[in-house]
Amino acid sequence: MTFTKEQIKYLESLPAVEHATATRITYADAFKRQCLERYSSSASPTALFREAGLDPKLVGYKRIERSFARWRNRHDVPQYSPDAATAKIDSSPFADDLPNMAGADPRDLLIARQLHRIDELERELADLLRVTAV
Known part of the structure; x- marks a missing residue:
């Protein structure tokens, strides 16, 4: 290039x-x-x-x-590990809100976590827009 x-x-x-x-x-x-x-x-x-x-x-x-x-x-920084990512997801404050995905591919867990976070942010944005519109 x-x-x-x-x-x-x-x-x-x-x-x-x-x-x-x-x-x-x-x-x-x-x-x-x-x-x-x-x-x-x-x-x-x-x-x-x-x-x-x-x-x-x-x-x-x-x-x-x-x-x-x-x-x-x-x-000497280790490469990304899906197992470490799964551990982070399982210990996240939002883990209880995620569907039970025991044994799922770690990438699916990451996607579920991200979708949950996006949904949370969209709700927060909608609330903020309602407040500023008043």
Whole structure:
């Protein structure tokens, strides 16, 4: 993947990027540290890049994947574990509200947890909109 001059200019305007060329992106150390910290808390690498203004369609999903692999190896951060995610879901304050999915695929548990959280946020937003409309 080759970046255009406009894309390079955009990338270099981001705090997460230290330097960019037509074929490479050098990320700021603070961005790498923040990503690894949040990744340890099961944040998605793609979501972390998006939040930093680094759209995966621009930088490429493979580049994100390889960057995280390199950073994890360099800083001895274990790769995401579905078992750890399941443990986090089971101990979450919302676990009692989730359907009984014993023995289910951990990804299904994650999806159920996320759907529950989205539903909760939508209800909260609707309440806020009602309050501000009054």
